[in-house]
Amino acid sequence: MIYEGKAITVSMIEGDIAELRFDLQGESVNKFNRATLEELQAATVAIAANDAVKGVLLTSGKDSFIVGADITEFGSYFAGPEETIVEWLGYANSVFSALEDLPVPTLSVINGVALGGGMELVLSTDIRVMADSAKIGLPEVKLGIMPGFGGTVRLPRVIGADNAIEWICMGNEQKADKALADGAVDAVFSADTLRPQALEMLKSAIAGAINWQQRRAEKTAKLTLNTMESMMVFETAKGFVMGQTKGHYPAPITAIKTMQKHCSMSRDKALVVESKGFATLAKTTESQALIGLFLNDQLLKKKAKEYDKIAKPTNMAAVLGAGIMGGGIAYQSAYKGTPILMKDINEAGIELGLNEANKLLSRRVEKGKMTALKMGESLNRIRPTLSYGDFGAVNTVVEAVVENPNVKKAVLAELEDKVSDDTIVTSNTSTISIDLLAADLKRPQNFLGMHFFNPVHMMPLVEVIRGSKTSAEAVATVVAYAKKMGKTPIVVNDCPGFLVNRVLFPYFAGFAALVRDGADFQKIDKVMEKFGFPMGPAYLLDVVGIDTGVHANEVMAAGFPDRMKADYKTSMEVMFENHRYGQKNGVGFYKYETDKKGKPKKVVDEQAYELIKPVVAAATEFDADEIIARCMIPMCIEVARCLEEGIVDTAAEADMGLIFGIGFPPFRGGACRYMDTVGLSSFVALCDTFAHLGKLYEPTDRMRVMAANGESYFPAAANAAVTTDSAE
CATH class of the missing domain: 3.40.50.720 (NAD(P)-binding Rossmann-like Domain)
Known part of the structure; x- marks a missing residue:
């Protein structure tokens, strides 16, 4: 045994091959934490010091390879200044680079999932083979960050800039056939032949039949793109991604800019550029929100497992x-x-x-x-x-x-x-x-x-x-x-409306009052869509069905008359009275035509404006901030009420309900995360500026106490955004 730790062991096999095996004790999957990185560093030093080693085989003792970085461990780095994050990444990259620089060929045997840091590790080896059932990928953008263990540096040099941009900016898990076609791996085998085939390939590299030195040189050198090619690849990609994300998700754009910046640099300088880009993203509210959603999802899965213990099939x-x-x-x-x-x-x-x-x-x-x-x-x-x-x-x-x-x-x-x-x-x-x-x-x-x-x-x-x-x-x-x-x-x-509808209808009430006061419902839709909702409130009511909305609103009004019973006729009621039920019968706030794919297409209908004239004030221009506040405040306060009344157990579950149930913008993390981002004291003060609009805008006593005490719905560590890649 060359090295033995709690996550990594290194032993000699086949005479002159060192098998570096990941098998994290006490865990169902392998993942990178500080201890694993330290063991990888020690194992690499031990291999480098052993003259008998002619090649290195990286394997996993679990069904997966490495699922990524431990999402619960790195909070202290993310909570600190960007310089601390860069320093931490510098250490991690020195470990990966030391493995990459071993004087013998290295080969990764990807038997299962290799995501995030797991994929970045295999990119640091000379040869990669995977099982036909395995998957690899760099999903960091889904957490509002980007690869930080060399992924943006090595992947473009392995599979080309175009493919790397797709892999990194989409963040998808890639199947074996796609990985092979793009050149991310060198061979794909069935699970039962993976290890022997991998050994044969490594022996070929040791014998000189595979030019591993050239592979390594290409991977650690500058990217082979001239100035014009670089501009076309990266600028085109930035335009496309911006169109897809509408500027709400900075991670993909930052990843592209980072690759563009370091494409003319060799590995070590490029890694520094990547670390700085990663650190910038780690401090954004978007990364905090998206990482928070990941942690919330883990909580839901944990609770579901507890229910499994007493559930009947x-x-x-x-x-x-x-x-x-x-x-x-x-x-x-x-x-x-x-x-x-x-x-x-x-x-x-x-x-x-x-x-x-x-x-x-x-x-x-x-x-x-x-x-x-x-x-x-x-x-x-x-x-x-x-x-x-x-x-x-x-x-x-x-x-x-x-x-x-x-x-x-x-x-x-x-x-x-x-x-x-x-x-x-x-x-x-x-x-x-x-x-x-x-x-x-x-x-x-x-x-x-x-x-x-x-x-x-x-x-x-x-x-x-x-x-x-x-x-x-x-x-x-x-x-x-x-x-x-x-x-x-x-x-x-x-309770009336349970969670999702109970908090959705105060949002509709905020919309209804804006229309009553002279706001253009089309502008409200555009503002709330720019805020991040997939559709604005008028469009959403059309999709849900105006008749359904009226019925649900009656239930809400009966259940919470102090704040949800309107003392005026709403534009939604006008639509209902005129049999304009939305998409289901082709007319609502908008009218609907069938597009080339047979799907309903929203178009402006001036008749809708004529119908609501008797119940709305003269046309009034409202700025975007006021529209957002008047729609969002009632929803957020109602979420707080649901938590205080025990309708939902945790802020995490409340936020996930809104994300999954009504399309709340994921990059904002949910209503509770949104209030934390604004700051409860600022949010309560904002509510008070709209106190004249009634009880829907009145914060609860508990919210005021939390604001006064500097409290938040999520712990400070969670708000600081904790992690890197994907985890279990």
Whole structure:
């Protein structure tokens, strides 16, 4: 044994080959932390000092190779000044460069996932081979940063600047065939032949059959682009990325500028440029927000694992009410492997539901994401029925009938007699109280809400709504089923609108009051889209459905009349009265035409302005900051209320609910992160400037105390943004 640590061992194999093996003790995956970097440094020194070593084989003792840097460890570096970050990266890069500079050929055996720092490590070796099932990539931009362990330096020199820009700026995991085609790896083998084939390649390099010295020289030298080529590659890329990100995400642009700046430099100087670019990004609010989202997601996964301990399996599901929503739920369940009964009261409903599932599956086949055989298998998991005949064998039922409490209560009462005593029954309701629906049920402990968002196949969130009598086992079972369906479940307590709709409608109220006061709804949409929302409030209401919006708004007004009951006729009500329901019937705030792809295209409709004239003031110009404040303040305060009332457990879950449920701008991190970024004292002061608009703009007492005490919704360490690459 040449070296032995807790994460890395080095031993001699095949006589003269040193196998450097990553196998981090006590962890399910390998990841870079400070201790691992120190061990890699020590292992490299030991290899360099051993004259018997003729080649180095890098391997993993786990199913993955290295998943990236430990996202929980590096907070102290990110919280400090940029100089501290640059110094830390300088140390890490000296370790990687020492490995790259070993006087013998080096080869990485990528048996599984190699992301972020894991991929940057393999780039520092001379030869790379991977299993056909493995994936590699540099996902740092998804955390608001960029590669910092040499990724922007080595990758362009290995696969060319164009390909490197795509890999780094998209941040996607790349499959083996793509990695081989682009030149990121030298060979791809089946998992069972990977190691012996890798050994043969390394022996060839040792024997001189593979010119590893030339490979290394190209990787550590300047990028071979002349001035004109460099300008065309990088300037074109900057223009494209800016168009895609609209300037909200600085990481991809900074990565391109960094590569452009250091392309004429050799490795060591280029690494310094990369470190400075990384440090600049690490201090941005965008990186703090995106890293915060990553940590929030880890919290959700951790909570889901806790629920798994008491969850009952859902081996057979059912959905009541076919149609578009029921068909979407059936599709999602079947596609992810859980058989599902789809019941409706007539053949027309069944046909609509099956058509929806078939359409969604067909699209996957058309895009090459699914074979026709797999599509057939998925469709076979959907069993349409007009009766309750097989419901005795169902583990979990999703009721998805019309959003009417009387209809739902009648259906649920009938259903309860058709299922077993252990069956978990859920309602896909967006606003109706779970306790109200459970009032007449015989087994309220087995009943709760399971709120899917439309369209089901695209929206990642499922709100799991706990009623006052819902059992922990029932909650856990539905969380597990939602997760099995590929969704992100967030558990909330019962109240009007639950979490997402409860905080969304104050946002709509802010919009409605702006229109009342003379603001142009088109301008409001443009301002809020520039703020980062995928669509402004008027457009969103059209997409949701004006009729749906009016119904939900009535529920909110009844539940929270002190702040959500309008004392004036809103523009949304005018649209509803004139049967302008949005996209569903072609007219709302906008009118909709079909584009070349058969999708609805929004166009301006002057009639909408004529219709709302009686309920709005004379046209008034509002600046962007006031529009943002009047829309965002009510939403943010309502999120704070939900936290204080225990509707949602944590700020992390609240923020993830908004990101996944309403498209809150990810680079802003969610409402709680947004308030932290503004600063609670500043946010409360801003609220007070709009106090004349009513209780929707009135901060809670707890918010005022937090502001006075300098508190935030996330701990200071989390706000400081903690990490580098991808982690488990």
